[in-house]
Amino acid sequence: MATLNSQIPAGPLSDKWEKHKFSSKLINPANKRKYKVIVVGAGLAGASASATLAELGYEVHNFVFHDSPRRAHSVAAQGGINAAKNYQNDGDSVHRLFYDTIKGGDYRAREANVHRLAEVSVNIIDQCAAQGVPFAREYGGLLDNRSFGGAQVSRTFYARGQTGQQLLLGAYSALNKMIGAGGVKSYTHSEMLDLVVVDGHAKGIIVRNLQTGEITRHSADAVVLATGGYGNVYNLSTYARGSNVTASWRAYKRGACFGNPCYTQIHPTCIPVSGDYQSKLTLMSESLRNDGRIWVPKRKEDCKKNPADIAEGDRDYYLERMYSAFGNLAPRDVASRAAKYVCDEGRGIGDTGLGVYLDFGDSIRRLGEGKVRERYGNLFSMYHEITNEDAYKTPMRIYPAVHYTMGGLWVDYNLMSNIPGLFVLGEANFSDHGANRLGASALMQGLSDGYFVLPSTITTYLANVKAGGRPATDRGEFKQAEEEVRNFTRRVTSNNGKRTPDSFHKQLGKIMWDYCGMARTETGLQKAIQLIGDLREEFRTNVKVLGEPDGLNQPLEKAGRVADFIELGELMCRDALMREESCGGHFREEYQYTPNDPEVQQGVVNTGDVKRRDDQFAFVAAWEYAGAPDKAPILNKEPLIYEEVKMSTRSYK
Amino acid sequence: MKVSLKVWRQKNANAAGEFKTYASPELNPNMSFLEMLDVVNEELSNRGEDPIAFDHDCREGICGTCSLVIDGKPHGPHKGVATCQTYMRSFSNGDQIVIEPWRAKAFPIVKDLVCDRKSFDRIQQAGGFISVRTGSAPDANSIPVPKENADLAMDAAQCIGCGACVAACKNASAMLFVSAKVSHLGLMPQGQPERYKRVKAMVDQMDTEGFGACTVTGSCEAVCPKEISLDFIARMNRDYAVALIQGDPKQVVGGGAG
Ligand SMILES: Cc1cc2nc3c(=O)[nH]c(=O)nc-3n(C[C@H](O)[C@H](O)[C@H](O)COP(=O)(O)OP(=O)(O)OC[C@H]3O[C@@H](n4cnc5c(N)ncnc54)[C@H](O)[C@@H]3O)c2cc1C
Ligand code: FES
Numbered sequence: 001m002a003t004l005n006s007q008i009p010a011g012p013l014s015d016k017w018e019k020h021k022f023s024s025k026l027i028n029p030a031n032k033r034k035y036k037v038i039v040v041g042a043g044l045a046g047a048s049a050s051a052t053l054a055e056l057g058y059e060v061h062n063f064v065f066h067d068s069p070r071r072a073h074s075v076a077a078q079g080g081i082n083a084a085k086n087y088q089n090d091g092d093s094v095h096r097l098f099y100d101t102i103k104g105g106d107y108r109a110r111e112a113n114v115h116r117l118a119e120v121s122v123n124i125i126d127q128c129a130a131q132g133v134p135f136a137r138e139y140g141g142l143l144d145n146r147s148f149g150g151a152q153v154s155r156t157f158y159a160r161g162q163t164g165q166q167l168l169l170g171a172y173s174a175l176n177k178m179i180g181a182g183g184v185k186s187y188t189h190s191e192m193l194d195l196v197v198v199d200g201h202a203k204g205i206i207v208r209n210l211q212t213g214e215i216t217r218h219s220a221d222a223v224v225l226a227t228g229g230y231g232n233v234y235n236l237s238t239y240a241r242g243s244n245v246t247a248s249w250r251a252y253k254r255g256a257c258f259g260n261p262c263y264t265q266i267h268p269t270c271i272p273v274s275g276d277y278q279s280k281l282t283l284m285s286e287s288l289r290n291d292g293r294i295w296v297p298k299r300k301e302d303c304k305k306n307p308a309d310i311a312e313g314d315r316d317y318y319l320e321r322m323y324s325a326f327g328n329l330a331p332r333d334v335a336s337r338a339a340k341y342v343c344d345e346g347r348g349i350g351d352t353g354l355g356v357y358l359d360f361g362d363s364i365r366r367l368g369e370g371k372v373r374e375r376y377g378n379l380f381s382m383y384h385e386i387t388n389e390d391a392y393k394t395p396m397r398i399y400p401a402v403h404y405t406m407g408g409l410w411v412d413y414n415l416m417s418n419i420p421g422l423f424v425l426g427e428a429n430f431s432d433h434g435a436n437r438l439g440a441s442a443l444m445q446g447l448s449d450g451y452f453v454l455p456s457t458i459t460t461y462l463a464n465v466k467a468g469g470r471p472a473t474d475r476g477e478f479k480q481a482e483e484e485v486r487n488f489t490r491r492v493t494s495n496n497g498k499r500t501p502d503s504f505h506k507q508l509g510k511i512m513w514d515y516c517g518m519a520r521t522e523t524g525l526q527k528a529i530q531l532i533g534d535l536r537e538e539f540r541t542n543v544k545v546l547g548e549p550d551g552l553n554q555p556l557e558k559a560g561r562v563a564d565f566i567e568l569g570e571l572m573c574r575d576a577l578m579r580e581e582s583c584g585g586h587f588r589e590e591y592q593y594t595p596n597d598p599e600v601q602q603g604v605v606n607t608g609d610v611k612r613r614d615d616q617f618a619f620v621a622a623w624e625y626a627g628a629p630d631k632a633p634i635l636n637k638e639p640l641i642y643e644e645v646k647m648s649t650r651s652y653k
Numbered sequence: 654m655k656v657s658l659k660v661w662r663q664k665n666a667n668a669a670g671e672f673k674t675y676a677s678p679e680l681n682p683n684m685s686f687l688e689m690l691d692v693v694n695e696e697l698s699n700r701g702e703d704p705i706a707f708d709h710d711c712r713e714g715i716c717g718t719c720s721l722v723i724d725g726k727p728h729g730p731h732k733g734v735a736t737c738q739t740y741m742r743s744f745s746n747g748d749q750i751v752i753e754p755w756r757a758k759a760f761p762i763v764k765d766l767v768c769d770r771k772s773f774d775r776i777q778q779a780g781g782f783i784s785v786r787t788g789s790a791p792d793a794n795s796i797p798v799p800k801e802n803a804d805l806a807m808d809a810a811q812c813i814g815c816g817a818c819v820a821a822c823k824n825a826s827a828m829l830f831v832s833a834k835v836s837h838l839g840l841m842p843q844g845q846p847e848r849y850k851r852v853k854a855m856v857d858q859m860d861t862e863g864f865g866a867c868t869v870t871g872s873c874e875a876v877c878p879k880e881i882s883l884d885f886i887a888r889m890n891r892d893y894a895v896a897l898i899q900g901d902p903k904q905v906v907g908g909g910a911g
Contacts, residue, residue, distance in 0.1 A: 066710070067708070067769070068773065069774070070814055071710060071716045073710075073716075076715050085793070126790040127790045128793075129790065129796060130793075130796070131782070132783045132844050134803055134807040134810050134837065134841065135803070136803070137797075141797030141798050141800065142794050164715075165811075166810060169810065173777070173783065174785075176777045176778045176782050180782075211763050240716060241710055241712060274681075275681050279691055382713070382714070385734060385740070388740075388742065452787070452788075455787070544698065546701065547703050551664075552767060554706055
C-alpha cells in the first residue's frame, strides 16, 4: 500500500496557506541555481511554473511534445477565468468562490486546496494584466467580468472568446523571457516516455525527440508534470488531438497513485457528432448559455420538424423547468445529464436524435442581432463553419461531449505525488475540482499551481535534497527505463499486425463512451472492463506501425499514447465500478433520487439527480499500480474531512 | 463525393521531395479537410504505405499547428479560417486538390507536409514579453487601459502563430507575425517601458532567422486565419524607426554599499 499523507496544514482554513508558506523552509539564492528542475508541459501550469522557478534562480529544463510551447492545449480555452476580485461589487469574496467550488465539485474536493485556490485567484489576474494580457475592458478602462456556468456572481475575466490563448501567451511570454535570459532550457518536439525513479525519488525522465527519433536521458533534483488532462481516452472529445495521458500513466506505472480516474466532465454545449469519420468535437462556449435558451420539443412527433414551425407552447425549456433558480446556467454535469434524459425519452433533435436546441431567438428580439453578434459573433461563425447553419436564423444544435478530467495523479497539499520529488500541476493532478469542475476554474487552477503554489511548496522537498547531488544518467535506473522505451518501439514497429493505432483508439473511445460516459451501471462497467482487457491483448499482437523509428513517425507516437489510454480506460472503469454512489460528473444509475425520496418531495432536488453516499464514499480513491497491466490495481483511500463546509445535498433548484 | 489528391511527399529534411497522387475513398461533404486526410491515411496504412505526415492539434483554429497550402493558398480557399476549419463541402466531386507544406527558408521541412517553425519562438525569446516577475504585479485595476487600445491590442494578440503569412509571401517575410506581437504589447500601457527595445530585438532576430523583407503586397493579410491587419506592420515600422533614432539605452552601473 502507498503511504498517502495529504500534508494539510493545521489551523483555521483561511490561515492555512499563509502559515504554511511561513513555516516552509527557504533555500538561499546562491544555492537555488544548484538545483535542476525538469518541468514537462508548457500549458498554463507548466509555462507559469517554469518561468517562475527560473525567476527564483532554479535551473529549469522544460519539455513539450508540441512544436512550440505556445501550442499547449490551454490555448483552446474560450470562456474565461474566475477570480474573487469582487470588482462588480455583487457580493463575491474569497469565501464565496471557495464555497461555490466546493459545492460545484459535489463535496469531493479537499477544502484546504480549494480555499488556497480561491485566495490565490486574485493574484493571478494582477499577474496576467501586468504581462499585457488583453482582457476585456469597460469604457472606463477597467476590467470587465461576466457570469459563467454555475455561478450567480460575475467573477469571470475574459479575452473575447480566446481567454486560454491570451493567458497562455502571457505565460509563454514569461517563459520566453526566462529562456532568453538563460534560466530555462526549452526542449520542443520532446515527448516524455518514462519517469526515472532512483532510491524511491523521482530523479529524471526519458525523452523521445519526435523530429529525429533520438531517445535521451535527463536527470534532475525534482520532476514536475504539467501534462494536461486525459479526456482523449474517449477518442472523441473537445481536447486537441495530441492531448494524452502518457506522462501521467508512465508515472503511475512507476508508483505514483492515480486519484479519482473516473471523474470526467461532460460539457453540455458541444456541436453534435455528424459521422464516424469524426475526429473531434467542438465546444461552443458555455457563455452562450447566458443568452441562449435550451429546449427540445414536448412531443416526440415534433422532433424532425423545422424548429421555427414548433409553437412556443410545444417547446420544453427543460432546464428552466427543472432548475428554476439556475435555469440555463445550471452546472455542466446537471445540464449534460438533463440533455441525455430528454434524448433518451426520444425527444432529441437532428439527424441522429442526439441533440437539443440552444436558441437565441428571444435574445435577438430583446437585444437586437447586433448586440448578440457583438457578444458571440466568433462563436456563431465557428458554428456556421462546421455545420453550415446560421444560428441567427435557426437555433444551434448542441449535445454533451467529453471536456475535462477532474481525476489525475494524486498530490498532497504541496502538489507532490506519493513519489517524493514528483510534483503534478494543472489538469494532470486530481486536487481541486472534486467530482465536477465549474466553468472558468481550470485556467485559474493551472495558473495558481504554476505561478504561486509550486514555486513556494517545492522547497519543502528541495530543502532536504543535497544541492548538486542528482544522479548521473548512466545509472542503472536510467538505462533500464530507456531500454523499456526502446523495447516498446521495437515491438510495435516490427509487429506483423493489421490494425492502425487510430482504429484501436476509436474502438476504445466507443467502449468508454457507452459504458463509462454520462451514465454508468455495474453490469455495463463490468462488461467494459472485459472488453478493454480483450482490446489490450489485441493491441499487443495486432497493432501495425509503419515507417522508421528514427525521424518523424506520427503512427508511432500515436501507438504509445493509445497503449496507455487502453490501460487507463480499464482503471477508469474499475474506479467507476468501485464508487457505488453518484457524485458530480460520475453518475451511477443505481444511485439517483427517486420520487420516494424526501429531498424530492421537499423540492430540493429532482428525480434523477445524483445521489451521494457520504457515509461510505467521502474519500479520494488513489489507485496504485500492482506491477502488471492485468493485475488488479490497489485501492488507497484518503478520507475527505470537511471542517468548514457542511456536506449537503447539492441543489440548483 | 470523391477527390484526387496531389500531395508533397518528402521523407526527411535532406531528402528530395516529389508530388504523389492519391484517389480518395468516398467522402462526406461535412468532413473537415483534416478528417479527409485521416481517412486517406487510414487507407494508405491498411495498404502498407507510409501515411502522409501533416501537422495538426486543436482542430478548431486556435493552436496554429495545422499548416497546409491547398491549391496554392495557405489554409485553403476560405478567408479567415485555418486549414482545420476547412470543410470538404468547399470542394466538388472529382476535384483534384494540390497539397503542399509551408515553404520558407526559415521553416525547414521535417517530413511531407510538416515544417519546423522554431524560428518564431526565437523571435519572441529575443524580446516578445513584458518583464514582470511573478508576484510583483500591482492590482489589475490600478492600470486602466482605454477600451479602444485594449480592443486594438486584442486584434493583434489574436495571432495564432501559424506562419501562413510567411508561406503566402513571395519574400517569405515574417512582418505580419512580428508586427502583431509588437503591436499587442506596444499598445498596452504595461508594454511602454520596453516598447522600443522590444521592437528592435525582435526585428533583429527576425532578420537573423532568414525571413525576407516586406514589400507590402498584402498576401499575408489575405491568408491570415485571424485576419490580422497590415496596419500593424506600419505601426511596427514607426516604432522601429524610433528605436533606431533612440539607439541603445545607456548602461548604468549599479552599486553603492549601504
Ligand atoms: C475547448 C476547451 C475550452 C476550455 N475552456 C475553458 C475555460 O473557458 N475556462 C477554464 O477555466 N478552462 C477551460 N478549459 C479547460 C482548460 O483549458 C484546461 O484544463 C487547462 O488549460 C489545462 O492546462 P494544463 O497546463 O494543465 O495542460 P495543457 O494546456 O493541456 O498542457 C499540457 C502540456 O504538456 C505537454 N505534454 C503532455 N504530455 C507530454 C509528454 N508526455 N511529454 C512532453 N510534454 C507533454 C504538452 O506539450 C503541453 O505543453 C477548456 C478546455 C477545452 C478543451
Ligand atoms: S489544428 Fe489548431 S489551428 Fe488548426
